[in-house]
Amino acid sequence: MGICHGKPSEERPENPNSEEAPPISSTPKQSKFPFYSPSPLWISRKSSPATSTPLRILKRPFPPPSPAKHIKALIARRHVSVKPNGAAEGSVGLDKSFGFSKNFFAKYELREEVGRGHFGYTSSAVAKKGEIKGKEVAVKVIPKSKMTTAIAIEDVRREVKMLRALSGHKNLVEFYDACEDEDNVYIVMELCKGGELLDRIIARGGKYNEEDAKAVIIQILNVVSFCHLQGVVHRDLKPENFLFTNKDEKAPLKVIDFGLSDYVRPDERLNDIVGSAYYVAPEVLHRSYGTEADMWSIGVIAYILLCGSRPFWARTESAIFRVVLKADPSFDEEPWPTLSPEARDFVKRLLNKDYRKRMTAAQALCHPWICGSPDAIVQLDISIFKLVKSFICTTALRKAALRALAKTLMPHEISYLREQFSILGPNKKGYISMQSFKSAMMKNSTEAMKDSRVLDFADTVSALHYRQMHFEEFAAAAISVLLLEGSNGWDQRARQAYDLFExxxxxxxxxxxxxxxxxxxxSAPVHVVLQDWIRHSDGKLSFLGFVRLVHGLSARPKV
Known part of the structure; x- marks a missing residue:
């Protein structure tokens, strides 16, 4: 529930009387650590989007409604029941029994506190018995007195369930045990002694070089793609929630804190607003999102790693939300002009405000900036299930248009599709069937995948009656047209595809x-709308009609 396994927040001084972030320096070059001064990364340790926005002078008598007000109210209600007069209710009647082991202190010896968050703290401990006897571990202690709503209780229950199901991935903190007593819940995990990714960034004076940043991003993508395949969206990815296992410069990176995570199917959208203000995706603020929200957060982290400052910055949380919704990140200032075009394109493809044009984790691992790295592990991309299902159910004319578009794919785009086709397990003749989708899912299945009902979604694809599919047809079926549209040179690509279609x-x-x-x-209105789709000279589909067709846009007139 938002608790970090890092060093205590007291080590980062803050002004207890101010809720505003430190001001941006107008001359960042004067700072010894340009990342540290203008970008108060640690502000989310103490305050969150649930804190109040400071008063400020408004230039206009009637400013637009603040997007922060309802967002903060929603987050507050997630963890604190509020009476009509504004006072917090008690937790009378809530069942705070989790069914965990009751003998925590017989099994573990608590030691010093190593981190503190909004709803509890983390301490080191030593196991006194069992398989990990003598091992130093981290214990996340969550007081039951803080669980004042049914949602807060369910968050804890779900966090333990997810950690137990997902544990084992090399970039995910190892889960050992869960205990409880009358006062607390104790989540026992791997102790990571290397500190937070945030601390490493600051220690480097604010930024990484491209190769080192790439090594970090690959580890993040590896574990996030694994989680997304299981139907788990983290919802709070930020440098504070990634720990190094030890102090070594090349130590493995582990994601922690699944307290805000949730299950989501590819055909579902979540609507509750959670996360940290600087890393929250625009669609989260619009209350309709899926796993793409995590990819936005990774884009923010990648931006910070490469240039040492935040892509979206403001003095107040209300202003942060406005910037995230409306502003575009800058790629003109140093060091962006000196970085590789591939690195810039990678970050831009993640920070696209249209989540449909944002790369998935599997696609990001096949991006030219990442592709070829031996550490990149491409997982099955659940997004292709929706695309293939749509292709099978579409018309013959649109299938022909998509086949033409597939012939314009770039080498790295073909590489991604070949990876996915290979994971689906083609037979000796090089074909896959619809059952291949369910079989590939089952090979990677965990209990989390069952809880997220992702397997049910896979069933809808495997149940389709369709002939076997070779790679060329699969490439046409698995194309994300909107993702291609979000890349450079879309107009030229569309024109090239249309020429092939012709x-x-x-x-x-x-x-x-x-x-x-x-x-x-x-109907008459439909005829008017479709006039532009057909070339009057020969009655064939026009370029405009072709582009609309590959998008799958409805030609239904607006009422």
């Missing part, structure tokens, strides 16, 4: 037939 797939088509292809009932 040679192989375009044909004369009546408006009535096109309406039928699109699932529209023939």
């Amino acid at each position: 040679k192989d797939g375009n044909r004369p088509i009546m408006i009535e037939e096109l309406a039928s292809e699109l699932g529209l009932s023939p």
